[in-house]
Each structure stands twice: as C-alpha cells, then as structure tokens.
Amino acid sequence: MTQPRKRLVVLGLDGLPLGLAQSLADTRRLPNLARLLDLNATTIEAELPELSPVNWTSVITAAGPGRHGVFGFVGIDPATYTLGPVDAAAIRVPTLMDRLTRAGLTAKIVNLPCAAPVKPLHGAIIAGFPETDLARAVFPPELAQNLRLAGYAIEADTSRGAADFDALARGLRKTLASRRAALEMLWAGGDFDFFMLVATETDRLFHFFFPAVAHPEHALHGAVLDLLADWDRLIGLVLDRYEALPEPKRLIALADHGFTELVTEVDLNVWLARKGLLLTNPGAQNEWDARIAPHQTAAFALDPGRIYINIKERFARGVFHEHVAEKLARELRDELLPLTHEGAPVMEAVYLAEEIYQGPQLRRAPNLVCLARPGYSLTAKFNRAELFSRHGRTGCHSAHGALYCDTAAARPGTTTGAGREIAAYFDLPEPNEPAWISNAI
Structure with missing residues (x-):
C-alpha cells in the first residue's frame, strides 16, 4: 500500500518579532496574522550575527x-583585503534542497534570501535578495522566462x-504581488513535498x-497598516492553501531575526581606528x-559586529x-563591554568565536562577534x-524575539534548530561535510 504523501510548508516572515506581531494582530486589521499566531506562537533566537544570510542559511x-561558513553579507579576500559579496556559493554544507533531492523529494521555494546562484534540484527555486538577475536566481531556467513575462x-x-x-510602499506592493504570482505558479497541482515562501517586505518596511x-x-501608522494588509493577504493565501492540503502535513512560520527601534548606529571601525x-x-x-x-592594521571590522584580528596564519600581510x-581579542572584548552612548551601555555581550561557533568553518569565523543591546x-x-x-x-x-509558529508545537531554540525540525520531518540523514576552502573570510 502506498504511503500518503506528507508535506511541509514553511512561511518565512523576514525580521518579524513576536511581540510586534501580536500588537499588529490586536489592531484587527490583519486577520490572517491573527490566524497564524493561533498556531502555537513562540520565539526563537537568531544565530549571530543577526543577519539574513547567516540565519536563512x-x-x-x-x-x-561554524558549519555552513556564512557569517555576513560581505567577506574580505585574505590576499588582497578587498571586500566582496558573499553568495550561496560560499555555503560549505549540503542544503536541505540538496538533501531533499537526494531523497527523491520535491521542493518548491519562493524568494529565499541569499540562495543565488541557485543549483539544480528536484522541484523549483526562486532566490531572493540580494540577487537581481533572474538567470542566477531561478531553476529551472524556463521558470525564469515565465517570471519575466509576469513582471516578477x-x-x-x-x-x-x-x-x-x-x-517604498509601491515597491513593496509590487514584490508582494510577485510572491503571490510565484505561489500560484509553483503550488499548482500540489506536486511538492516541501514548499517554502519568504516574505521580506517586513524587513524593508521596519528598517x-x-x-x-x-x-x-x-x-x-494608518498608511503602514494599509500596506501590511496586502502582506496579510499573502499570509492568508498561504494558510488557505495549506489548510486545503490533505493530511499528513505540517506548517512552520518563522522569522530570521527580530527587530526594534533604532537608537543609534555604532561604527566599530571608527572605534578601532x-x-x-x-x-x-x-x-x-x-x-x-x-x-x-x-x-x-591590527584589527578591522565587517558589518554588523564582526571583528577580525590581522593574523599572519590567516591574512597575506598579517601582523600577529x-x-x-x-x-x-580578549583585551578588545574587555574594552568593548564598557562602551556607552549617552550614559547607556551599548553591548549586551562580546563573544570569542569559539564560544558561539562549532564546526570546521570556525577557522574562518570572526575573532570577536559583538551583540549590541536592543536599539544599537x-x-x-x-x-x-x-x-x-x-x-x-x-x-x-x-x-x-523572532517569531516561530508550528502546527506540531515544536520549540526549537534557534534558526538552526528550525532547520533541524525540517530535516527531521523528512527523516533526512545527516550529510557528509567536506571541509571545503573558500577564498572569502
């Protein structure tokens, strides 16, 4: 007897904190957000630094x-000290898409940040920000042509x-319409085991x-709620489509990090200088x-809170x-922790790499990772x-405080833990991890 197909749907809501989501739902202007929060809403912690490439990866x-090797949007060439973007080619472990394809399962993914250049998979993928070229962002290639015709x-x-x-609102409404169109294209017929859609509009609006x-x-505030009503309709479309699926099924909704009101920016390179x-x-x-x-130069920083020591064993013209x-590194931590702005402490914590990362990519990690207090x-x-x-x-x-909702009522502690929930749902075996070498730090 054939086992029924089990499906997992993941809805990404970039940068959405649970507390703010609850306040927005209380306005009664966003009914589908309220529906979502009824699904065992809780919070998860972001991996550090609390950026989209780190956490969606x-x-x-x-x-x-420490295993996947992505520490930010930008890396530095250890030979020339020039900066450059970090893309999906820097990922040092197999992705869930790789593992699902090897297991013969179909994945369909819309607007996954930092996923380009995309690789072939059993299914379809549309990568998101910061990619701008649909040719690098989409597989299979014929899907890119359909998206172009739709004005994606x-x-x-x-x-x-x-x-x-x-x-900004006009632009965000256009991207929301694009996500809806892609959802319609890829959901048609229900031919998938794993479906993921990420809405990044909240992050842009909140910044x-x-x-x-x-x-x-x-x-x-009223104009913002009008814009978020469009976003809420996208949430409703995903929830309606999910509810129409036969059992067995599961839905996870999550954010990659939280958000808060800005007090000030703090430039670590100015501090080091x-x-x-x-x-x-x-x-x-x-x-x-x-x-x-x-x-x-003894040390330099990369966005957002990564400090690198200019080490001889690591950089072509290292000092130490x-x-x-x-x-x-320990001395710098001791000096950073008392840093204040208008009498208020800036830092919540400053970590040595080995205190927060484990795995073969630890050698490429920043020496210090700074975690600011909310608002800094x-x-x-x-x-x-x-x-x-x-x-x-x-x-x-x-x-x-990042949002996490799960029809299975799981409580992963971090974004990494959320990924493990997906892998466990499909009984995906742990992959072998070659200790690949990257030119970007």
Whole structure:
C-alpha cells in the first residue's frame, strides 16, 4: 500500500518579532496574522550575527555558521583585503534542497534570501535578495522566462529610504504581488513535498519606518497598516492553501531575526581606528571601499559586529601570530563591554568565536562577534568618522524575539534548530561535510 504523501510548508516572515506581531494582530486589521499566531506562537533566537544570510542559511542547511561558513553579507579576500559579496556559493554544507533531492523529494521555494546562484534540484527555486538577475536566481531556467513575462520583482527599490514612504510602499506592493504570482505558479497541482515562501517586505518596511509600525499615534501608522494588509493577504493565501492540503502535513512560520527601534548606529571601525588598531588609506569611494593598510592594521571590522584580528596564519600581510591574536581579542572584548552612548551601555555581550561557533568553518569565523543591546545597530564602514550616528534608518535587527509558529508545537531554540525540525520531518540523514576552502573570510 502506498504511503500518503506528507508535506511541509514553511512561511518565512523576514525580521518579524513576536511581540510586534501580536500588537499588529490586536489592531484587527490583519486577520490572517491573527490566524497564524493561533498556531502555537513562540520565539526563537537568531544565530549571530543577526543577519539574513547567516540565519536563512542556518534554516536551509540545519547547521550553524561554524558549519555552513556564512557569517555576513560581505567577506574580505585574505590576499588582497578587498571586500566582496558573499553568495550561496560560499555555503560549505549540503542544503536541505540538496538533501531533499537526494531523497527523491520535491521542493518548491519562493524568494529565499541569499540562495543565488541557485543549483539544480528536484522541484523549483526562486532566490531572493540580494540577487537581481533572474538567470542566477531561478531553476529551472524556463521558470525564469515565465517570471519575466509576469513582471516578477525580486526586490523593491529602497534607495529613497525613509524619505519617501509612498515610493517604498509601491515597491513593496509590487514584490508582494510577485510572491503571490510565484505561489500560484509553483503550488499548482500540489506536486511538492516541501514548499517554502519568504516574505521580506517586513524587513524593508521596519528598517525605514519602524516607529510608524510600532506606534499607533504616528502620522503614517494608518498608511503602514494599509500596506501590511496586502502582506496579510499573502499570509492568508498561504494558510488557505495549506489548510486545503490533505493530511499528513505540517506548517512552520518563522522569522530570521527580530527587530526594534533604532537608537543609534555604532561604527566599530571608527572605534578601532580611534584605538590605533585600524589604519586605512585615504580616498574611500564608499562604505565598502576598505583601503586597509594591512601591515599597519591590527584589527578591522565587517558589518554588523564582526571583528577580525590581522593574523599572519590567516591574512597575506598579517601582523600577529595566532597566540598574540588570542590575547588581543580578549583585551578588545574587555574594552568593548564598557562602551556607552549617552550614559547607556551599548553591548549586551562580546563573544570569542569559539564560544558561539562549532564546526570546521570556525577557522574562518570572526575573532570577536559583538551583540549590541536592543536599539544599537553595529556597523563597520570604511568612510565614516563618527562613532555614533544615524543614516536614514529608524529600525534595526535584534537577535531576540523572532517569531516561530508550528502546527506540531515544536520549540526549537534557534534558526538552526528550525532547520533541524525540517530535516527531521523528512527523516533526512545527516550529510557528509567536506571541509571545503573558500577564498572569502
């Protein structure tokens, strides 16, 4: 007798904290969000640093950064000290899509951040931000043509930021319409075992208009709720489609990190430069134009809170041997922890890599990972002079309080744990992990 097909549906709601979700549901303007919160809502913690590439990769590999090797949006070449984007080619372990395909199962995925360049799989995938090219973002290739004809948008234009709510809202409505169209295309016929859709619109909205979302008295609060009503309809479409599936089935909804109102940005490269530990050559063209003077630099930071010691065994023009670097890392932690802004402490914790990461990619991890208190956004730019400043954003990520809902009432502690729930549901065996070498740190 043939066993009935069991399905798992994952709804990603980028950057959505449970507390804010509950407040929004209480407005009674978002009925489908309220439906979702009835599904055993709880919270999970983000892996550090609390960024989308780190955490969506942790979900989709069921592995932490020490195993999958993704520590941020940007990496640095250890030979030239130039910065460059980190994409899915940097993932050092098989993904759940790889494992599902090997098990003969069908996966269909819409708007998974940091998933390009995509690889062939049994099913279909549309990668999301930061990819802009559908040719790299979509498999199978014929799906890309269908999406082009439908006017599919991977990402909204956020260049105007908080200066133009109407422009941002138009862009987010377009991407929401794109997600709905892709859902209709890929769900048709129910030919899947695993279906995942990620809505990233909340993250974009929260970065630029968090006070308008969180405070009912804000002048734009009504307009924000109108926009979120479109987002709520997407949630409802997923829930309706899920409810129509036959048993056995399971639904998981989760965020990759939390969010909170911004107090100030804190630039760690400015802090290191003031300590005499980072020297850059003049003429930086933008915030990513590192221009590090390697022989004169003891340490540097990469967004958001990653500090690297310039180690001889790791970088082409390193300054210290590893045993000296370990001592310096501990000294830097001791100096960072008392850092204050207007009398308030900035740091919640500062971790040595080995305290939070395990696995073969530990050697590529930052020496220190800083976790700021809620409201303090750690940055690491190369063209700034102010330690504390604001640059158009009103909301920032939080490692705490990310939404997690599960019809099976599971309680994973982290985004990695959520990925393990997916793997366990399909009885996927643990993969062999080659200790691949990457050029990017």
